[in-house]
Every structure is written in structure tokens, then in C-alpha cells.
Amino acid sequence: MKALVAVKRVVDYNVKVRVKADGSDVDIGNVKMSMNPFDEIAVEEAVRLKEAGKVSEIVVVSLGVKQCEETLRTAMAMGADRGILVETEAPLQPLAVAKLLKAVVDKEQPQLVILGKQAIDDDANQTGQMLAALLGWPQGTFASKVVVADSKVDVTREIDGGLETVALKLPAIVTTDLRLNEPRYVKLPNIMAAKKKPLDKTTPADLGVDPAPRLTVLKVAEPAKRSAGVKVASVQELVAKLKNEAKVL
Amino acid sequence: MTDIRTELMTLLNENRVRTDADSLGQYGLDWTRFHTPAPSAVVFPRSVDEVAAIVRWANQRKIGLVPSGGRTGLSAGAVATQGEVVVSFDLMRAISDFDPVERTVTIEAGVVTEQLQGFAAEHGLYYPVDFASRGSSQLGGNISTNAGGIKVIRYGLTRDWVMGLTVVTGQGDVLRLNNGLVKNATGYDLRHLFIGAEGTLGFIVGARMRLARQPRNLTVLLLAVPELDGIMSVFRLFNDGMPLTAFEFFSEQALGHVLARGHSQRPFESASPYYVLLEFEAPTDAETELAFSLFEKATEAGWAVDGIVSQSEQQAKDLWRLREDISESITPRRPYKNDISVTVSKAPAFMRELDAILAREYPDFEVVWFGHIGDGNLHINVLKPEDMPIDAFKRECERVSQWVFELVKKFDGSISAEHGVGLLKRDYLGYSRSAEEMAYMRAIKQVFDPNGIINPGKLVP
Numbered sequence: 001m002k003a004l005v006a007v008k009r010v011v012d013y014n015v016k017v018r019v020k021a022d023g024s025d026v027d028i029g030n031v032k033m034s035m036n037p038f039d040e041i042a043v044e045e046a047v048r049l050k051e052a053g054k055v056s057e058i059v060v061v062s063l064g065v066k067q068c069e070e071t072l073r074t075a076m077a078m079g080a081d082r083g084i085l086v087e088t089e090a091p092l093q094p095l096a097v098a099k100l101l102k103a104v105v106d107k108e109q110p111q112l113v114i115l116g117k118q119a120i121d122d123d124a125n126q127t128g129q130m131l132a133a134l135l136g137w138p139q140g141t142f143a144s145k146v147v148v149a150d151s152k153v154d155v156t157r158e159i160d161g162g163l164e165t166v167a168l169k170l171p172a173i174v175t176t177d178l179r180l181n182e183p184r185y186v187k188l189p190n191i192m193a194a195k196k197k198p199l200d201k202t203t204p205a206d207l208g209v210d211p212a213p214r215l216t217v218l219k220v221a222e223p224a225k226r227s228a229g230v231k232v233a234s235v236q237e238l239v240a241k242l243k244n245e246a247k248v249l
Numbered sequence: 250m251t252d253i254r255t256e257l258m259t260l261l262n263e264n265r266v267r268t269d270a271d272s273l274g275q276y277g278l279d280w281t282r283f284h285t286p287a288p289s290a291v292v293f294p295r296s297v298d299e300v301a302a303i304v305r306w307a308n309q310r311k312i313g314l315v316p317s318g319g320r321t322g323l324s325a326g327a328v329a330t331q332g333e334v335v336v337s338f339d340l341m342r343a344i345s346d347f348d349p350v351e352r353t354v355t356i357e358a359g360v361v362t363e364q365l366q367g368f369a370a371e372h373g374l375y376y377p378v379d380f381a382s383r384g385s386s387q388l389g390g391n392i393s394t395n396a397g398g399i400k401v402i403r404y405g406l407t408r409d410w411v412m413g414l415t416v417v418t419g420q421g422d423v424l425r426l427n428n429g430l431v432k433n434a435t436g437y438d439l440r441h442l443f444i445g446a447e448g449t450l451g452f453i454v455g456a457r458m459r460l461a462r463q464p465r466n467l468t469v470l471l472l473a474v475p476e477l478d479g480i481m482s483v484f485r486l487f488n489d490g491m492p493l494t495a496f497e498f499f500s501e502q503a504l505g506h507v508l509a510r511g512h513s514q515r516p517f518e519s520a521s522p523y524y525v526l527l528e529f530e531a532p533t534d535a536e537t538e539l540a541f542s543l544f545e546k547a548t549e550a551g552w553a554v555d556g557i558v559s560q561s562e563q564q565a566k567d568l569w570r571l572r573e574d575i576s577e578s579i580t581p582r583r584p585y586k587n588d589i590s591v592t593v594s595k596a597p598a599f600m601r602e603l604d605a606i607l608a609r610e611y612p613d614f615e616v617v618w619f620g621h622i623g624d625g626n627l628h629i630n631v632l633k634p635e636d637m638p639i640d641a642f643k644r645e646c647e648r649v650s651q652w653v654f655e656l657v658k659k660f661d662g663s664i665s666a667e668h669g670v671g672l673l674k675r676d677y678l679g680y681s682r683s684a685e686e687m688a689y690m691r692a693i694k695q696v697f698d699p700n701g702i703i704n705p706g707k708l709v710p
């Protein structure tokens with residue numbers, strides 16, 4: 001069975017992002033870019049399924065600028081077999097990403113598509129769901145456990161008040177949550193081996209998809225600055241502050 | 250006792266003089282746990298003038314003062330055991346007068362290391378002196394111990410970043426030493442005497458610090474190294490091959506303590522006796538490729554058997570934790586620490602002989618190896634068996650230390666590479682300093698602190 005994993009290149013989790021002076025976007029000039037952490041989990045899960053003999057081939061797909069190749073190489077060093085870059089300079093929103101992925105799925109015909117539940121840059125949490133709708137496939141979102149058996153996949157999801165397990169008929173979409181697994185480190189020899197794995201390039205035009213944004217960003221602003229803490233001298237003073245200043249009592 | 254308190258309260262306002270048992274216990278100790286704290290008071294000055302007033306008072310009163318920073322020191326330098334007054338810099342945390350052209354900034358002694366690192370980052374710069382206690386240690390303490398840490402191989406010691414100092418001497422004089430000048434050929438640079446003096450000549454009250462450019466895309470490699478000898482072979486290979494920002498090592502035993510805390514995953518499927526962590530800037534692919542080719546050479550030679558490379562800042566951080574969490578993970582075991590150094594070229598032979606001594610003398614103790622080996626600096630930590638009383642344990646470690654220090658002396662090394670001497674290593678100073686040198690040190694102490702007020706009993710025997 002073939003698995004397809006989508007990986008996004010995002011601003012590194014540890015970078016303190018700054019908003020551009022004109023408020024149009026965050027400034028990503030010269031900042032460290034890495035694989036979206038939820039996508040790392042998706043790649044890891046696919047590799048584990050392959051190691052367990054459930055998956056025979058892993059294809060990773062990334063959409064965006066040329067440097068997304070690095071993200072694909074990382075995924076291949078983790079264990080994916082080949083990569084596809086849908087290259088475009090255009091800003092991509094979830095619907096466009098889902099349409100592009102659908103086009104890739106139509107070509108590749110995987111039985112399982114694994115995506116991160118969201119990307120840490122826009123926190124949209126939409127692509128997996130939109131892709132499932134476009135394909136008409138079942139979806140198991142926020143997976144904390146994935147079990148593939150015969151022609152179905154059981155996905156355990158963390159929901160309010162406990163765990164829910166859904167059984168999906170393949171082909172299916174799975175999106176990963178934080179607790180699904182702990183991604184492996186990349187071995188140096190595997191980085192070198194990954195350079196020799198095939199990486200195909202295509203474009204939105206080749207795939208017949210118009211990626212133009214449907215939403216307009218009005219403004220991007222910094223979160224309000226937190227004011228410094230103060231020490232109170234007594235319980236009374238604390239209670240008074242909670243009542244009068246914080247107004248929580 | 251009460252008059253000390255009353256007298257101090259005329260110098261500082263009331264709530265900045267503490268004599269309650271909790272404060273005395275807390276501020277009477279640093280990170281070491283071999284002494285019983287017994288200061289008579291803790292004071293929290295807010296300005297140079299207040300510090301000077303306290304020193305003048307102590308000179309009249311003939312009472313000892315212990316300079317106290319973040320109290321993360323590992324040599325009992327900030328420990329008060331004989332009724333001294335502890336002078337804490339906790340309330341002096343201002344950062345001011347940032348100059349982006351010179352890349353310098355003025356700090357008060359109580360500024361925490363991480364606070365300065367954060368300030369630098371906000372201005373697109375970098376304060377490169379860094380180690381695991383960054384969240385608590387203060388610049389005053391860093392300067393007084395000439396702290397080193399994990400980036401020395403590239404950025405040097407704290408000394409290299411101090412452009413000026415404001416000090417209050419043991420006599421109560423305020424000196425402003427080298428106000429930020431790069432060049433200043435006017436005789437003795439007293440600034441450098443105060444750096445690394447462990448608070449025995451006076452107080453560091455403020456400093457002008459230099460900041461560096463931010464490094465680009467720091468990338469971490471972790472290598473599995475099967476033999477002790479291989480560590481320095483890997484070092485030579487990489488250090489000759491490319492500019493490194495860090496070169497650290499640790500043993501499987503050390504890693505075991507970190508993993509037992511449950512915050513980190515084992516880096517390789519199988520254990521390796523030793524690990525090397527190295528770091529470099531990788532602004533382009535070329536640096537990474539170079540590192541890979543060096544790694545290939547290391548594996549061909551059999552010095553390394555496996556390797557990992559960080560793919561994100563998060564992974565770099567996670568890998569660093571394997572090294573940086575060692576000290577904290579073994580703290581509950583009351584480790585006896587040897588912080589020793591030799592020149593890098595002597596390190597392989599030194600490590601071989603040291604290994605033999607430790608195996609012979611500590612057959613029953615757990616000995617944990619790690620350190621800034623790229624600087625020739627080893628941290629040898631001996632862990633206390635659970636059922637052994639602390640005094641008996643310390644005696645046994647001191648017995649073995651004689652052997653270790655004899656070896657250090659034979660190799661012209663240092664018995665304290667970066668943690669300082671304090672109370673803990675004072676009686677061993679003779680292994681690294683000659684009798685004549687120590688006589689000069691005592692004479693210098695006498696000049697700045699004729700009444701022996703400041704940090705009495707520390708550093709100079």
C-alpha cells in the first residue's frame with residue numbers, strides 16, 4: 001500500500017516572529033525555516049507503518065517555494081522513498097493546498113494520506129478536512145493512535161472527556177496530533193542517502209489548479225505586550241488587586 | 250546580632266535587610282551542599298553608593314562580606330559559614346545605554362545571564378557566554394568566576410566580553426575601570442584583576458559588556474564514539490576541518506541520568522560508551538556538506554559509529570539538552586565535582602591516565618564523565634552512594650582528588666578550569682600555582698582589601 005504524506009515548510013517553532021512594519025504579514029526574511037512539527041509526526045507515522053510492513057512506499061509532497069526541497073530531503077532522510085515538489089511562489093491558502101493535493105492524489109493513487117492536523121504558522125487546521133471532502137474519502141483527524149489492518153484504518157482521537165476510535169475504510173485521510181509519536185532524529189548517513197532519492201517537480205499549472213487566494217488578510221498585529229508581574233505584600237493586597245484591578249473576584 | 254541588623258538598617262531601608270532563618274539558609278549557600286550556612290544577615294543594595302556604604306561599615310565593624318550572585322557557583326565561593334553579611338545583587342538588574350554601533354551595553358551586577366542573552370536577541374545580537382545555569386546565574390557572578398561554558402571554543406570566556414567595570418574595592422573605593430575602550434595602553438588593567446577574582450578583591454557593581462553578531466543557522470551533530478581515545482581524534486578532525494561553535498562530550502553513564510528524567514528520547518537505538526556533541530554555523534549547504542564529509546572520515550577511521558544532525562532549532566535544542574541536563578540530573582546524588590583542564594594537545598594522554606586512576610581508586614563509586622573537551626576541560630563527577638554519609642563521602646573524594654591533582658600537575662593543567670576555587674578547592678591551589686605566585690596573590694589581596702573583609706577565607710590559602 002502506498003502512503004502519501006504532506007509536509008509544509010514553516011518558520012521554526014523556536015523563532016520569535018516579528019510583524020512587518022506595514023502590518024501586512026509576519027517577517028520571514030532571514031529566519032530559520034523547518035518542517036511543520038505536526039508533519040514530522042506524520043512522516044514518522046508513515047515510516048513506522050512501513051517498518052511494520054503495512055506500507056510499501058511513502059511519497060512526500062510539499063507545496064511552495066524551491067527551498068521546500070530541503071523539507072522534502074529531511075522527510076526522505078527520515079525514511080520516505082521519494083518526493084514531489086509542487087513549486088510556486090504564490091501564497092497558498094488551505095483550499096488551494098487541498099486542491100493541489102487532490103490533484104497529486106489523483107495521480108499517485110495512495111491508499112492513505114497523512115497530514116499534520118495544522119501548520120504552526122497559520123494554525124488553520126483545514127487542509128486535511130478539505131482534502132477529505134474534495135476526494136470524498138473518510139477522515140480521522142487529531143490522531144493519537146493509528147492502526148492499519150486489512151482494508152481499514154482505526155484512528156484513535158483525543159476528544160473532550162476521553163478517547164474516541166473511528167474505523168475508516170481505505171483509502172482514507174489521517175491528520176496527526178502531538179501525542180501520536182515522537183519523531184526520530186535524522187541520521188547523517190541517511191541525509192546522504194536521501195540526496196539520491198528521486199524528487200520530482202511539478203507546478204500548479206501542470207496540475208491544472210488555480211491556487212489564487214480566496215481570502216484577503218486585512219491586518220497582522222503583534223499580541224498585546226504582557227505587563228511585568230508585581231509582588232504583593234499580603235494576602236489582603238492580593239485579594240484587593242484581584243477584585244479591583246483584575247476584576248476576577 | 251540585633252545591632253548588626255539595626256546598623257545595616259540605617260544604611261539600607263528595613264525590608265532590604267533580612268535575618269530570618271529561611272533567608273539566611275538560602276543566601277548562605279551556592280549550588281554546593283558541603284557546608285552549613287551561617288551568615289548573620291543578607292542585604293540587598295540598589296546602587297553603587299549603597300554597596301560602598303556597606304563596605305565602609307564592614308571595615309569599621311571588622312565583619313566579613315560575602316558577594317552573592319545567582320548562587321549557582323560550584324566551588325562554594327558565595328557560601329557564608331562564619332557570620333558574614335551576604336551582599337546580594339538581586340535588586341540590581343538594570344540594562345541601559347545600549348550602543349548599536351559599538352554593540353556594547355551597560356549592566357548592573359545582578360542582571361541574569363539569560364536576561365542579557367534575551368536583550369541581545371531583541372536587538373538582533375548575541376551574548377555568547379552560555380551554560381545550563383543561565384536562567385539563574387548573574388553577570389556579577391559570571392565576571393567574578395570568569396565563566397566559560399559551552400561556546401568557549403568560538404567565543405572565549407566572560408573576560409573577552411567585559412569592556413569596562415565599576416567596582417567597589419575592599420576598602421570601599423569606587424573604581425571605574427576602562428570605560429568601554431577597545432584600546433587603552435595606560436598601564437595595569439585592573440579590570441582583568443577583578444575578572445575571575447571570585448569577589449575577593451571587592452564587588453563588581455556594574456559592567457559594560459560587548460555583544461556579538463548573531464550566529465546563522467546553528468546546526469548540531471551528535472556522534473556515537475566507541476572509545477575514549479576517539480573523542481580527541483574526532484576533535485582534531487573537525488576542528489582542523491571547519492570553524493566550530495561548540496565541542497562537548499559525555500559518557501553513556503551521564504546520558505543514562507538525563508534519560509531517567511523522562512524528558513528526552515535516546516538519540517541512537519543502541520548505547521555508545523561516549524558521545525560527542527558539536528555545533529557549527531550553517532548559513533549555506535556547503536557547511537553541512539563539509540561536516541558530512543568529515544563525519545564520513547570519522548566513521549572510516551572507526552572513531553565514530555553513528556551520527557545525528559539537527560533538522561530544526563527544536564531538534565538542536567533537544568540534542569543540547571542531552572548534554573546540558575547532565576549537571577541537574579545528577580544533583581540529587583550530591584556529586585563531588587572535579588573541573589579540570591589541560592591543553593588540548595595533552596588531553597588524549599591525560600584522559601587515558603585519568604581513566605586508569607579513577608578506575609583504580611573509585612572501584613565502587615559511580616563516576617560520570619562529561620565536559621567542554623574542545624577546550625581541554627573535563628567535568629568528572631563522582632556520585633555519592635545513597636547510604637554513605639556526606640562527610641565520609643567528601644573525605645573519600647578528597648583522598649582521590651590528591652591523585653587526580655598530582656596528575657593535573659604532571660600535565661601542567663588546572664585544578665579548576667572554570668568553576669573557580671572558593672572554599673572547595675582552596676587547599677589544592679598549590680597544584681596549579683607556585684608558592685611564589687600564591688604569595689603575590691596574597692599581596693594583591695592585601696592591597697585591595699587590607700582588613701580581609703571581602704569574601705574571607707575564599708580562593709587564596
Ligand SMILES: Cc1cc2nc3c(=O)[nH]c(=O)nc-3n(C[C@H](O)[C@H](O)[C@H](O)COP(=O)(O)OP(=O)(O)OC[C@H]3O[C@@H](n4cnc5c(N)ncnc54)[C@H](O)[C@@H]3O)c2cc1C
Pocket residue numbers: 279280315316317318319320321322323325326327338358379380381382385386387388389390391392393394395396397398399447448449451452453454576577667668671704707
Ligand atoms: C547546572 C550548572 C551548570 C554550570 N555550567 C557551567 C559552565 O559550563 N561553565 C562555567 O564557567 N560555570 C558553570 N557553572 C557554574 C556557575 O554557574 C558559574 O560559575 C556562574 O558564573 C556563577 O554565577 P552566579 O551568579 O551564580 O555566582 P555565585 O555562585 O553567586 O558566585 C560565584 C562567585 O562570584 C562571587 N560573586 C558573585 N557576584 C559577585 C559580585 N557582584 N561581585 C563580586 N563577586 C561576586 C561570589 O562571591 C562567588 O565567589 C554551572 C553551574 C550549574 C549549577
